[in-house]
Amino acid sequence: MSNLTIGGSTLDASWFLGLAAILFVLGTVGVLVRRNPLVILISIELMLNAGNLALVTFSRQLQNYEGQLFALMSMTVAAAEAVVGLAILVDIFRTRDAEDIDDLSELRG
Amino acid sequence: MAVAVFFVFAALAIVGGIGVISFHQPIRSVLSLVVVMISLSVLFLLLSAQFVFAVQIIVYAGAVMVLFLFVIALLGPARELGRGRLRFQAWLSGVFVLVLFGLMYALLQGVQYRQPEKADLSIFGSVQWIAVYLFTNYLYPFELTSILLLVAAIGAIYLSRKRTGIDDL
Numbered sequence: 097m098s099n100l101t102i103g104g105s106t107l108d109a110s111w112f113l114g115l116a117a118i119l120f121v122l123g124t125v126g127v128l129v130r131r132n133p134l135v136i137l138i139s140i141e142l143m144l145n146a147g148n149l150a151l152v153t154f155s156r157q158l159q160n161y162e163g164q165l166f167a168l169m170s171m172t173v174a175a176a177e178a179v180v181g182l183a184i185l186v187d188i189f190r191t192r193d194a195e196d197i198d199d200l201s202e203l204r205g
Numbered sequence: 206m207a208v209a210v211f212f213v214f215a216a217l218a219i220v221g222g223i224g225v226i227s228f229h230q231p232i233r234s235v236l237s238l239v240v241v242m243i244s245l246s247v248l249f250l251l252l253s254a255q256f257v258f259a260v261q262i263i264v265y266a267g268a269v270m271v272l273f274l275f276v277i278a279l280l281g282p283a284r285e286l287g288r289g290r291l292r293f294q295a296w297l298s299g300v301f302v303l304v305l306f307g308l309m310y311a312l313l314q315g316v317q318y319r320q321p322e323k324a325d326l327s328i329f330g331s332v333q334w335i336a337v338y339l340f341t342n343y344l345y346p347f348e349l350t351s352i353l354l355l356v357a358a359i360g361a362i363y364l365s366r367k368r369t370g371i372d373d374l
Contacts, residue, residue, distance in 0.1 A: 097318050098318065100252075102207045102251055102252070102253070103206060103207040103251075104206070104207070105206060105207045105208050107207060107208060107211055107251075110313070111211065111215070112211075112248065112252070113313060115215045115218065115219070115248075117306060117309045117310070117313075118219060118222070118306075119218060119219070119222050119241070120309075121302045121305055121306045121309075122219075122222040122223060122225070122226055123222070123225075123226075124298075124301075124302050124305060125226055125298055125299070125302050126225060126226035128294070128298035128301065128302070129226065129294060129295050129298045130226065132231060134231045134234075134273075134276070134277065134280070135225075135226075135231055135234050137273075138225060138231070138234050138235060138238055138273065139225060139226060141238060141269070142222060142225055142238060142241060145241065145242060145245055145265070148245070148257075148261075149245055149248065149249075152249050152252050152254045152257055153252060155252075155254070156252040156253055156254070156329075156330075157318065157321065158318065158319065158321045158322065159321040159322050159323065159324035159326070159329065160321075160322060160324070161324075161334065161335070161338045164254050164256070164257050164330060164335060165335065165338055165339060165343050165346075167254075167257055168256075168257065168260060168335075168339075169343075169346050169350055171260060171261065171264055171265060172264075172350040172353070172354065173350070173353065174265075174269070175264060175265075175268065175269050175354070175357075176353050176354055176356075176357035177357075178269050178272060178273070179272065179357045179358070179360075179361045180357050180360050180361055180364070182272060182273070182276045182361075183360065183361035183364040183365050184364060185276065185280075186276060186279060186280070186364075186365055187364050187365060189280050
């Protein structure tokens with residue numbers, strides 16, 4: 097059921113899903129361990145990409161259109177979120193030089 | 206042949222992913238993420254998603270990553286010193302993500318997939334095929350994402366405006 101016939105050879109859909117899981121887990125490690133806010137945002141983008149890979153894999157496996165369309169929507173939302181997140185970061189860096197995410201845990205400007 | 210392509214670009218994606226979280230300079234993390242995105246777009250092409258492959262390169266690698274690079278150029282190099290408040294934070298995170306990976310693996314074990322629909326694989330993932338569904342079934346999400354992008358652009362412009370004194374903060 098999870099065999100995909102691509103270009104004459106047979107691939108297994110679970111390889112793609114395993115790769116998506118590994119990338120998602122790597123992104124999670126980045127979010128948890130790194131202290132620079134910019135690198136945390138980059139790791140979030142990595143997690144979103146892993147989700148998109150899983151969506152497109154399922155779309156190909158079930159031969160349905162919804163996975164690819166959902167991936168397109170997810171890309172749009174990720175772009176909007178990156179824009180707003182970076183704007184907030186630029187604004188914070190204007191007044192103080194935040195190298196550590198724990199310095200930003202107070203609401204005071 | 207397709208198997209070889211998959212393994213090459215999967216390995217490249219994993220190496221890029223490790224690079225994203227390991228480099229100390231953010232510029233190298235961004236460039237590693239560009240590597241990940243390009244290898245993922247090749248994998249999308251392998252999965253018969255031609256339009257998603259093109260959009261991934263144009264939008265993600267070409268616009269979002271360039272935005273990140275501009276912000277890094279604006280903010281300058283970062284020095285990531287200091288420890289977190291939690292001792293052994295790296296080890297705890299490692300344990301946590303291993304548990305997370307194990308959970309994902311366990312959840313994917315007993316999955317029963319439904320029967321695939323017999324789609325025409327010659328047009329699967331093509332622009333016309335996506336366009337048919339995007340403008341009929343998915344018209345509402347399409348219009349709503351355009352509004353979302355407008356709101357995000359307005360928000361970014363407002364957040365990065367020049368402050369005119371203490372009342373404007």
